[in-house]
Amino acid sequence: MSDRLAVLPQYLLPKGALTNFAGRVAGAKGGAMTTRLIRWFVGRYDVNMGEALNPDIASYTSFNEFFTRALRPDARPLANADFICPVDGRISQFGAIDDDQIFQAKGHKFSTTALVGGDAALAAKFQHGSFANLYLSPRDYHRIHMPCDGKLTRMIYVPGELFSVNPTTARGIPGLFARNERVVCVFDTAHGPFVMTLVGATIVGSMATVWHGVVNPPRLPKVTEWTYADQNIVLKKGEELGRFLLGSTVVMLFPKDTLSFNPAWQPAGPVKLGEMMANLK
Numbered sequence: 001m002s003d004r005l006a007v008l009p010q011y012l013l014p015k016g017a018l019t020n021f022a023g024r025v026a027g028a029k030g031g032a033m034t035t036r037l038i039r040w041f042v043g044r045y046d047v048n049m050g051e052a053l054n055p056d057i058a059s060y061t062s063f064n065e066f067f068t069r070a071l072r073p074d075a076r077p078l079a080n081a082d083f084i085c086p087v088d089g090r091i092s093q094f095g096a097i098d099d100d101q102i103f104q105a106k107g108h109k110f111s112t113t114a115l116v117g118g119d120a121a122l123a124a125k126f127q128h129g130s131f132a133n134l135y136l137s138p139r140d141y142h143r144i145h146m147p148c149d150g151k152l153t154r155m156i157y158v159p160g161e162l163f164s165v166n167p168t169t170a171r172g173i174p175g176l177f178a179r180n181e182r183v184v185c186v187f188d189t190a191h192g193p194f195v196m197t198l199v200g201a202t203i204v205g206s207m208a209t210v211w212h213g214v215v216n217p218p219r220l221p222k223v224t225e226w227t228y229a230d231q232n233i234v235l236k237k238g239e240e241l242g243r244f245l246l247g248s249t250v251v252m253l254f255p256k257d258t259l260s261f262n263p264a265w266q267p268a269g270p271v272k273l274g275e276m277m278a279n280l281k
Contacts, residue, residue, distance in 0.1 A: 029061045038066045045139035051075040068142055068243045071273075078238045081276035083147045083259055086196070086241070087250055088140040091269050092133035092167065094261055097253070100124075102131050105171040114178035115197060115251060117158035117223045122186065125193050126253040130261070130278075133177065134271060135167065135249045143243045144250060147277055150187030150194055152233040157215055157224045158182045160200070167268070177251050183207050183215050185241065191280060195253040198242060209242035210235075238274065257281055 028034065035058050042049060042057060049055040053070040060066035078084055093103050100123060101109040112123035136142060160181040173179070181200035186193065198207045200216070208214045211233050212226070235241060259278035265271070 027062055027064050034060070034062060037063055041066075041138070045137075047139050051141070064245050067245060070143070071141055076272060076274040078274045079276040081262075081278065082191075082280045083276075083278040084145075084237060085134070085271045085273055085275045085277045086145045086147045086252070087134050087136055087143075087271070088273050089134045089136040089271055090167075091265055091267050091271055092135045092249060093267055094132040094265060095130065097126055097129045097131050100127055102133075102177075102251070104133070104174075104176060105167075108171070108174050108176070110175040110178040112253060114175065115182075115253075116184050116195065117156050117182075119156070122193075122195075126195070126255055128256045130254040130256075130259055132252045132261070132277070133249060134252075136244060137166075138246070141273065142245075144196070144198065144241045145273055146235045146237050146239050146241050147196075147252065148189055148191070148194065148237050150189045150235055152185065152211060152228050152231075152235070153188055154184075154186040154228065155209065155212065155215075155226045156184040156186070157220055158184060159220060159222065177249060181216065181219065183209070183242075185209065187235075191258050192255040195251075196241060197251040197253075198244065199249040199251060201246075201248045206245045207242065207248075208245070210240055 030037075038057050038060055041047065041063075049057065051071050053072050054060075057066070060069070093105070095103065097112060098109070100112045102112060102115065103109055112126050113120050116122050158181065161179045177197070177199050183198040183200075185196045185198070187196070188194075200207060206214050206216050211228075258281065260281050261278045262276045265277075271277075
């Protein structure tokens with residue numbers, strides 16, 4: 001079956017209703033029922049609880065509390081690199097931005113302007129720059145960390161679809177990451193601007209950042225922006241930036257001639273938080 005046919009049912013599913021229902025279930029404190037759900041999930045997706053700061057499944061009061069669990073401090077040492085990988089997951093795609101076009105999968109690209117919610121001036125800062133799309137599967141650690149030091153300048157919420165973001169869907173739905181709901185976080189760094197985009201998906205109950213808390217729900221009807229020029233919100237390399245409540249994808253943008261990616265990286269390859277992502281050119 002082709003990827004386009006495989007994803008066809010997603011156009012018909014009530015994705016919003018499914019996502020809202022999943023969010024309610026994940027946030028519920030159901031006692032023994034919650035513990036059974038978590039235990040099933042750990043077995044089904046082979047989650048390594050030995051890496052968790054709290055490995056006791058029965059101690060989590062909600063599925064969300066389990067899903068956004070912290071890791072042991074020694075579980076993800078930071079590489080001696082200018083840019084570290086910000087998440088556990090798999091590489092969807094990475095490389096050079098072709099003018100303003102980001103490669104999604106064979107036959108599919110999307111523009112930087114579309115990704116950031118239509119702000120052409122912001123997108124222009126990354127013309128011919130570099131990008132990385134990293135996919136977080138259900139089994140992965142779901143907190144997102146900083147790849148380098150940065151000062152927060154803006155956050156943009158962009159409403160959109162709630163398609164799945166798994167590899168099959170990325171190959172089957174045009175412009176996926178610029179169609180789905182997303183939260184665009186803009187930073188200034190010593191190496192120029194940097195964008196971290198949190199991309200929503202089916203049954204991703206919410207996305208949150210450390211400075212704002214939960215961004216959604218509620219799901220706002222239009223592009224909404226917060227600015228932080230009057231605040232000194234600085235996050236260091238490796239510090240937590242935010243988290244997903246159920247899995248999704250992050251898309252990063254860097255300016256032209258800023259970095260060289262880890263030569264060991266390959267599309268579909270696994271990555272871990274803290275490993276070398278790139279060094280300065």
